[in-house]
Amino acid sequence: MGKLAYLLFIQLYPVAAKLLGIFNRKAKLWVEGRKDIFELISAKLSADKRKKIWVHCSSLGEFEQGLPLIEELKQRYSTYAIVLTFFSPSGYEHEKNNRYTDHVFYMPMDSRANAKQFFDIVQPSLVVFVKYEFWFYYLYEAKVRNIPLVLVSGIFRKSQPFFKWYGDFHRGMLQCFTYLFVQTDAALALLQSIHISNASVSGDTRFDRVLEIAEDFKAMPVIQTFCAGKKTVVAGSTWTDDDEALDHYANTHPDHRFIVAPHNIGEERLKECEALYQQSVRYSVYAHDITAGVNANTLIIDNIGMLKYLYKYATVCYVGGGFGGDGIHNVLEAAVYNKPVVFGPVYDKYFEATELINNEGAFAVANALELEEMLDELFDDTDLYEYCAAAAGNYVRSKKGATAGVMQYIYEKRLLTS
Incomplete structure (x- = not known):
């Protein structure tokens, strides 16, 4: 058979x-x-x-x-x-x-x-x-x-x-x-x-790889300018369901910054992100002329290869794929920078996600409301934030x-x- x-x-x-x-x-x-x-x-x-x-x-x-x-x-x-x-x-x-x-x-x-x-x-x-x-x-x-x-x-x-x-x-x-x-x-x-x-x-050799990436990090002035000391969510490898869970929070928090890196960067998908995030600008446009993003709080990444460095600029990282499909993408790329990680409910195939939750460096949310509550809690509770951020980084380093x-x-x- x-x-x-x-x-x-x-x-x-x-x-x-x-x-x-x-x-x-x-x-x-x-x-x-x-x-x-x-x-x-x-x-x-x-x-x-x-x-x-x-x-x-x-x-x-x-x-x-x-x-x-x-x-x-x-x-x-x-x-x-x-x-x-x-x-x-x-x-x-x-x-x-x-x-x-x-x-x-x-x-x-x-x-x-x-x-x-x-x-x-x-x-x-x-x-x-x-x-x-x-x-x-x-x-x-x-x-x-x-x-x-x-x-x-x-x-x-x-x-x-x-x-x-x-x-x-x-x-x-x-x-x-x-x-x-x-x-x-x-x-x-x-x-x-x-x-x-x-x-x-x-x-898992991925732990060694993300540690190498973090050690080799080089500053990204364009991203640094966009974040400008604001509380920032970096949402990596997002699918439509992820963006639909996050967009309301982004649209109602104009003083925060959101960097969204869709899993698929085809034109149709990028336009979908632009429609969901009402105050957004594409990275290619902003990098050419930062004044194009003067009213934007969301930067949509329209290239491949930056994400593993973008997480460095996050206050909180959101990793996509957890609201459908095969499950979440690489949570280690985010955790290595000592950042709390949040993702959707479909993560059972990924032992590192489970272990990261058990080590209190990550959180799974079931819907948009839970996501918003989790972000507020991490942004507002300094002690919780620092504890979870350290737990995330320590977990990755323990596995090299x-x-x-x-x-x-x-x-x-x-x-x-x-």
Whole structure:
């Protein structure tokens, strides 16, 4: 059952993407990015005679998660070239020219022939998958070629096929890994329940990454001017439901400042934000002429890449995604700056959100009224604010070190030569 469903999925996904690509830009990029992909990979790698480390990330978030490890691999094993692949256009398009890796490609869709051809061209000495995405033929090819295959910052839930009665096929994917580093004790216990013993808890490399970002922070004068010492809410990765929960508070508190970074920055979505936030200005307009925002209390961010630094300017951070969809976005990017974090009720898949609440550095709200009450409480109660802000930052700092654990394993097992 599991294998049949998987085979149908890998056959139908490209067809669906091609059809969606007629009117969906992301789907179109997914399809176009894979045209003549093997010719591109071969042309790029044929001139690079170095041994290769292959790192695969689903999308941009997983790249940020894996970046501390990529940097350490690059530094310690400098004679190797790092080949990075993405499944999603949002990852590839944003990082195709990044300075951390040597080659960046779309991952060809999983199939027996594609996996064999990919390994024939790349010939990796080590394969690293970040967090999740389990592509059977690629994993199997690494195993049969006896190439070390490591999962980093893995997270597992009981609802996944690996742990179901019909999950033999998916459990076989896990058996391809040389070693699995997971984020939590609960994830490790799930693996042990299906007799996967080559695993351990290393933590989440995202903690290392957000700490790096915070340490590398550089002032943003335009944002600093907009905030101008005012009480400020930075709302990151918001969806429509998030903005509908926040807009009344923003519209009725003209003396506060609100920086809203929508998850989707398409023109239609930006216009929606402008309609919801009645006293708003786009960042691109304000940065060009700050007088354009003279009557605005809300700055709408219309670019990608700033958010992880914007949280520094918040009094309180609001992280979007918690009122629907798959759940909240990265709460660690906000908490690392010693800021209280607020988000919607859908967060159960994210252990760090639960732990942040338990450590009193974050709060979940069920609706717009609770959100407004929470913001008022944090703004007005100085003792509460300072306690929660410190709790948020201390939680993040207490979790650093996952990258070092993975690197130690690679070194001790001699998976690579210096």
